[in-house]
Amino acid sequence: MPDERIPDELDDYLRGGSALSGQYKRESSPPPPHALDRMVLEAARPAPFGSKRPFKHQSLAPLAFAASVLLSLALVLAIIFGPQAKKPDDKPRVMQVRMFKSEPPRASPVSARERNPAAWLADISALRRAGHRAEADVEMRRFRSAYPDYIIPINE
Amino acid sequence: MLQLKMDNQDHDAGLMLRYRDGDTAAFAALYAHYKGPLYRYLLRHVRNAGAAADLFQEVWSHLIATRARYEPRAKFATFLFHIAHNCAIDFFRRDLNLRRAIPSHDPDAQLLEPEVPEHQRPDRVAEFAEQQSALLAAVAALPQEQREAFLLREETGLTVEEIARITDVPVETAKSRLRYAVRKLKDSLRPIQEPEALPLRTYA
Numbered sequence: 001m002p003d004e005r006i007p008d009e010l011d012d013y014l015r016g017g018s019a020l021s022g023q024y025k026r027e028s029s030p031p032p033p034h035a036l037d038r039m040v041l042e043a044a045r046p047a048p049f050g051s052k053r054p055f056k057h058q059s060l061a062p063l064a065f066a067a068s069v070l071l072s073l074a075l076v077l078a079i080i081f082g083p084q085a086k087k088p089d090d091k092p093r094v095m096q097v098r099m100f101k102s103e104p105p106r107a108s109p110v111s112a113r114e115r116n117p118a119a120w121l122a123d124i125s126a127l128r129r130a131g132h133r134a135e136a137d138v139e140m141r142r143f144r145s146a147y148p149d150y151i152i153p154i155n156e
Numbered sequence: 157m158l159q160l161k162m163d164n165q166d167h168d169a170g171l172m173l174r175y176r177d178g179d180t181a182a183f184a185a186l187y188a189h190y191k192g193p194l195y196r197y198l199l200r201h202v203r204n205a206g207a208a209a210d211l212f213q214e215v216w217s218h219l220i221a222t223r224a225r226y227e228p229r230a231k232f233a234t235f236l237f238h239i240a241h242n243c244a245i246d247f248f249r250r251d252l253n254l255r256r257a258i259p260s261h262d263p264d265a266q267l268l269e270p271e272v273p274e275h276q277r278p279d280r281v282a283e284f285a286e287q288q289s290a291l292l293a294a295v296a297a298l299p300q301e302q303r304e305a306f307l308l309r310e311e312t313g314l315t316v317e318e319i320a321r322i323t324d325v326p327v328e329t330a331k332s333r334l335r336y337a338v339r340k341l342k343d344s345l346r347p348i349q350e351p352e353a354l355p356l357r358t359y360a
Contacts, residue, residue, distance in 0.1 A: 030196075031192060
């Protein structure tokens with residue numbers, strides 16, 4: 001095969017319309033998969049203003065904020081006025097502690113059966129230290145009647 | 157196939173400039189125009205559908221990522237297929253096993269070409285279908301550089317000088333590659349085109 005024919009073949013081919021090009025163009029052409037189309041076109045969208053999803057999220061933001069405020073408010077109200085806050089024996093217990101810690105009792109509003117003997121004795125001691133001897137004696141008598149078998153420590 | 161004239165090329169460069177400035181509709185137009193030629197180029201160049209799909213995505217991703225730096229110094233097709241050429245070169249470098257598994261003269265290379273959909277290959281035109289398969293097999297059997305030169309010419313209609321620019325070689329080298337590719341393809345198809353060389357076959 002002479003080398004001279006090669007340039008001729010190429011020139012013919014480059015001029016276009018050659019049998020080889022015609023045959024190649026008749027070849028079936030598989031398109032790129034649709035999934036590729038979607039991925040490429042999606043990637044080509046600029047994030048700040050190409051996608052509507054961020055806008056949708058922004059439109060939901062006030063609603064989400066209002067919902068969280070309502071939930072927080074409901075939680076606070078439940079803590080304040082909830083069923084635990086209304087337990088009948090919680091309030092007297094608090095009052096009882098306050099009463100004995102703030103000032104020595106002149107007359108106990110609580111029945112003797114409800115008093116803890118050790119705490120009662122401590123209150124009586126407090127009355128004595130405060131100089132209310134008569135009241136301490138009254139309380140001691142009441143204690144004795146309530147707890148006749150209770151062994152009182154020596155320092156009381 | 158894509159046979160682009162200069163006006164179209166200028167138009168494509170304008171579309172790319174518009175996309176650079178934020179017009180995604182311009183990108184969609186470019187993509188619709190070039191997706192077929194680019195995919196066929198990659199598919200028939202690397203001869204593997206999965207790799208071609210990956211490279212196809214890689215090329216567009218690169219174009220998207222670097223759009224801010226785009227300047228129309230050449231035809232848009234030259235710009236796009238230069239990216240594709242570089243991606244393909246990287247692929248061949250990364251996966252040397254692919255080149256070993258598919259030597260240039262492997263007669264089974266045509267098996268890697270995805271099957272043509274049935275509606276595009278009617279059974280009644282058996283001889284024509286046979287020629288199609290033979291041509292694609294011959295293209296697949298070309299050496300890598302010659303195959304690329306032929307595919308670039310057929311899929312883009314670019315000149316030899318532009319093909320040389322895309323493949324980063326002197327013009328004479330690109331011309332030589334294309335010349336040998338054309339010669340081999342013609343030689344490989346000649347036995348089919350000549351009636352006496354056809355295999356014996358009876359048709360109902």
